Amino acid sequence: MENQTYQLLDGKKVSSEIKQEIAAEVEKIVAAGGRRPHLGAVLVGHDGGSEAYVGNKVRTCKEVGFESSLIRYEDDVTEEELLKCIKKLNEDPNLDGYIVQLPLPKHINEQKIIESVDPSKDVDGFNPINVGRLSIGLEGYVSATPKGIVELLKRCKIPTRGKHCVILGRSNIVGKPMSMLMMEKGEPGDCTVTVCHSKTQNIEEITKTADILIAAMGRPESVKANMVKRGAVVVDVGTTMVPDATKKSGRRLCGDVKFDEVAPLCSYISPVPGGVGPMTIVSLMINTLDAYKRRMK
Template sequence: MTAQIIDGKKIAAETRELLAKEVALFHNETGITPHLAAILVGEDPASAVYVRNKERACAKAGMKSTLHKLPSETTEAELLEMIEQFNDDSSVHGILVQLPLPGHIEEQRVLDAVTPLKDVDCFHPENVGLLAQGRPRFQPCTPRGVQVLLEKSGIDVSGKHAVVLGRSEIVGKPMAMLLVQKGPVANATVTICHSRTANLKEVTRQADILVAAIGKPNFVTAEMVKPGAVVMDVGINSVDGKLVGDVDFDQVAPIASSITPVPGGVGPMTIAMLLDNTLTAARIAAKG
């Protein structure tokens, strides 16, 4: 069996191209340019690269982006004050606080401070609650990116057993919520696994669709995957200067039916979905 390699880079480029047309149409109708304000605290190299990529993607899509760099010694109060300024600024439609934050800043308090109407990462409890009820204001970027990859690859999700490996607030939990909903690219039977799951390999081997988001390089091996399963690798890890996923690609690709590579799989979709949410936020603002 030779797995279908799901080309996230190509699908993300196509998605951004369509989005650019929507942005242009929205601007022509309203005179508004969707604006994403990003805040980067500290000098984390990976975060800096990621934010730069978001800036470039915004520019290509016809959106405005502004990056606000703060030193690592910035206090929580100073960061909250900046967020409040963006909350009150009608020209800003989406606010992104790049994670991780320095250890002296309470992450949850900061994320909760972003107004739900500009929370384009879908981290605010109000937006998470709407997502859980199946009426999302915004779609969580990485999980929604996985969904789009499944859809564009012609993979049927309805009625399938999806196993999500990882229970983070950013990927694991919202991924499970999206897949279990009524609707397209959903209606799955979902199991969430994590570090305390007993008989982990036995559980993951039941998956028709396995989403790996555990943050451990090459963690998922061939013996953990059912032959013919669809494997979506969300992990991005650096090993000896090389980017690898949470899935041992060389082991798993020969037995999977479809698989995402790292890099070039899920990662590019995250930014595409962030831009989509920013356009949604601008549309919400335009309606008043």
């Protein structure tokens, strides 16, 4: 059987287009005498992944013409101190949105912190109020990764209406909001959605029926050719660092999909890196611009 010719869901290219659109809009705002949108980030400790993510967000703010503030704490910061910082950010009239980079140290109640973020500044879309609004189709802030995936599908003109979408993973950050977005009325959306997880039986039988397969389990290269239907659209959300002696750093970023094996079966597939990652960062910028506009009304 000959290979299907696949196209890449190029998040790098699409996010670059969106950044240009945002930058142009910000310049118009400033030219009209408005202030620049302002995104804040709270970073606790020195986790390598978190440092890289936050650094990337600060860099992207600069690219699109936003102001950004980074507030840093050491690992031993108390929960009380962090909650004080959040109260200050909630009350700051010149800050449109902010994120508290997760994970937090074990002695801090993550859920308590998330619930303390003002929903109108919660550009990460983690506060239960924003999650609840999404679940019933109301406007609110949607978690950046699912929002980015929907935008990628939209801009790559992937038809979703009536398709079977299978999501691997049920996390609060990706799996659950993703399932709600793909069920929403409209396009992208109008899918029949199945969510699989670690306790799902006969997972290959289910994934083989997917027109759109979204892998978000955090298990490197666990999606193989025998799990994918010919012509499927595959979105790889995985970002796990794995050892790689050929790289200078001794490791590389690896997705949940065994790309070389799966790609020849697909109509579209997202690469890692360069697929969902850049879309996540740019979605945070879209949310921040939205927050700014709502505050200016």
